[in-house]
Amino acid sequence: MKPIKVGLLGLGTVGTGVVRIVEGHQEDLQSQVGSPIVIEKVLVQNKSKSRGIHVNPDKLTEDPWDIVNDPEIDVIVEVMGGIENTRTYILEALARGKHIVTANKDLMAVHGPEILTKAHEHGCDVLYEASVAGGIPIIRTLIEGFSSDRITKIMGIVNGTTNFILTKMSKEGAAYDVVLKEAQELGYAEADPTSDVEGLDAARKMTILASLGFRSDVSLEDVDVKGISKVSREDIAYAKRLGYEMKLLGIAERQDDYISVAVQPTMVKNSHPIASVNGVFNAVYVYGEAVGETMFYGAGAGELPTATSVVADLVAVVKNLRLGVNGKQLTLTYKEKKLKTDEQIASKYFLLLHVDDRAGVLARITQAFAEFEVSLESVVQQPNATLPEAEIIIITHDASKAAVNKVLAAFESMDVVKSVKSVYRVEG
Numbered sequence: 371m372k373p374i375k376v377g378l379l380g381l382g383t384v385g386t387g388v389v390r391i392v393e394g395h396q397e398d399l400q401s402q403v404g405s406p407i408v409i410e411k412v413l414v415q416n417k418s419k420s421r422g423i424h425v426n427p428d429k430l431t432e433d434p435w436d437i438v439n440d441p442e443i444d445v446i447v448e449v450m451g452g453i454e455n456t457r458t459y460i461l462e463a464l465a466r467g468k469h470i471v472t473a474n475k476d477l478m479a480v481h482g483p484e485i486l487t488k489a490h491e492h493g494c495d496v497l498y499e500a501s502v503a504g505g506i507p508i509i510r511t512l513i514e515g516f517s518s519d520r521i522t523k524i525m526g527i528v529n530g531t532t533n534f535i536l537t538k539m540s541k542e543g544a545a546y547d548v549v550l551k552e553a554q555e556l557g558y559a560e561a562d563p564t565s566d567v568e569g570l571d572a573a574r575k576m577t578i579l580a581s582l583g584f585r586s587d588v589s590l591e592d593v594d595v596k597g598i599s600k601v602s603r604e605d606i607a608y609a610k611r612l613g614y615e616m617k618l619l620g621i622a623e624r625q626d627d628y629i630s631v632a633v634q635p636t637m638v639k640n641s642h643p644i645a646s647v648n649g650v651f652n653a654v655y656v657y658g659e660a661v662g663e664t665m666f667y668g669a670g671a672g673e674l675p676t677a678t679s680v681v682a683d684l685v686a687v688v689k690n691l692r693l694g695v696n697g698k699q700l701t702l703t704y705k706e707k708k709l710k711t712d713e714q715i716a717s718k719y720f721l722l723l724h725v726d727d728r729a730g731v732l733a734r735i736t737q738a739f740a741e742f743e744v745s746l747e748s749v750v751q752q753p754n755a756t757l758p759e760a761e762i763i764i765i766t767h768d769a770s771k772a773a774v775n776k777v778l779a780a781f782e783s784m785d786v787v788k789s790v791k792s793v794y795r796v797e798g
């Protein structure tokens with residue numbers, strides 16, 4: 371059979387993995403799709419850079435149009451990252467009838483609907499399994515595995531870099547900056563790791579998951595995002611003492627027609643399976659009305675796990691080519707979203723306050739919670755080790771975000787409250 375020719379945009383962490391798997395598993399791939407898969411051309415920024423993999427130098431190009439305009443190329447695998455240039459290359463490639471596989475969540479979270487519409491118009495496939503949770507086949511699972519159910523909640527660790535950092539800080543007492551550097555060296559972090567640590571990467575992934583899971587037009591602006599850069603070793607130690615692990619969680623919830631999506635550092639009860647998801651591993655919990663609770667676990671970043679998802683998409687495109695059904699999949703119809711208000715978003719909260727250490731303070735603090743009908747699960751007061759103040763550690767029962775914000779606003783005008791050191795959502 372005629373070989374399938376692939377143009378690879380990018381030969382960094384993921385691109386290198388794609389070449390290794392396509393070459394190393396060639397026989398298995400051929401047996402599934404019935405023809406050889408050949409990486410015909412590879413786009414890089416700098417052809418003379420030394421690389422950890424040998425690629426025939428004649429295949430390397432620094433000009434994306436060498437690939438986009440090449441009529442011999444059937445499929446483009448985009449693993450270079452970035453948004454605007456990449457969007458242009460992909461739209462142009464679709465206009466020329468090429469199928470696309472991408473790992474680019476930044477692009478798909480922002481321009482996904484435009485790209486998928488264009489693909490449909492041109493009878494092309496656009497697959498993006500690797501864009502969320504690296505090696506876990508969660509996108510295919512949401513589209514196919516849950517097609518018969520109605521999802522009410524998607525909750526997970528969807529960023530490997532921040533889970534790697536929080537795990538090392540929690541288990542080894544490691545310093546934030548040192549572990550971030552290690553995550554970068556291992557190829558887990560984004561080109562600009564701010565998007566990992568400030569939660570944007572996870573927010574993009576949650577946009578994709580929530581859109582597919584709730585079949586709703588969720589956009590990045592709908593996600594309430596907070597990263598881990600302000601999580602201190604002290605916060606992690608408090609969490610552990612109380613029986614929790616600190617995790618950066620993405621949480622998308624639906625009640626009737628109303629949804630909320632957030633990414634935030636969250637204290638997860640030790641007994642919850644997500645609390646023991648460590649290092650670069652990701653896990654996604656999906657709750658369906660009929661199926662109940664399910665969990666998907668695996669490496670969320672890194673060369674080979676991510677490339678596994680990319681090459682699986684490539685195999686799917688080639689199988690569709692064989693069957694002549696590219697671009698013929700039924701597209702999802704998205705409902706117009708209705709976002710929950712802060713009154714409708716409920717969870718347990720952890721608060722750490724520094725207060726004056728004198729009679730009646732605890733009563734005033736608890737009175738503020740009572741005023742806004744926030745019920746408390748536990749309250750602990752202890753002296754501060756270094757300051758002439760007391761610390762109050764509070765865990766609430768389920769309370770609305772609006773009510774907790776009102777309590778926090780009340781603390782601002784209470785002279786006995788010196789500072790609100792930390793506030794975290796609590797799960798489990």
Ligand SMILES: NC(=O)C1=CN([C@@H]2O[C@H](COP(=O)(O)OP(=O)(O)OC[C@H]3O[C@@H](n4cnc5c(N)ncnc54)[C@H](OP(=O)(O)O)[C@@H]3O)[C@@H](O)[C@H]2O)C=CC1
Binds near residue numbers: 414417450473
């Ligand atoms: N790393 C991971 O674990 C995961 C990454 N992803 C996504 O996969 C994509 C790639 O990530 P990753 O492999 O880590 O990125 P890298 O930074 O390691 O590699 C990027 C590659 O693209 C090339 N490149 C970048 N910009 C251009 C440009 N303007 N013109 C030509 N070539 C360019 C680079 O060339 P050169 O080598 O010459 O510099 C490099 O080979 C991103 O979208 C990322 O978000 C998704 C899941 C996991």
Ligand SMILES: N[C@@H](CC=O)C(=O)O
Binds near residue numbers: 504528531532560670
């Ligand atoms: N930087 C990302 C890579 C995979 O998407 C992460 O750490 O999860």
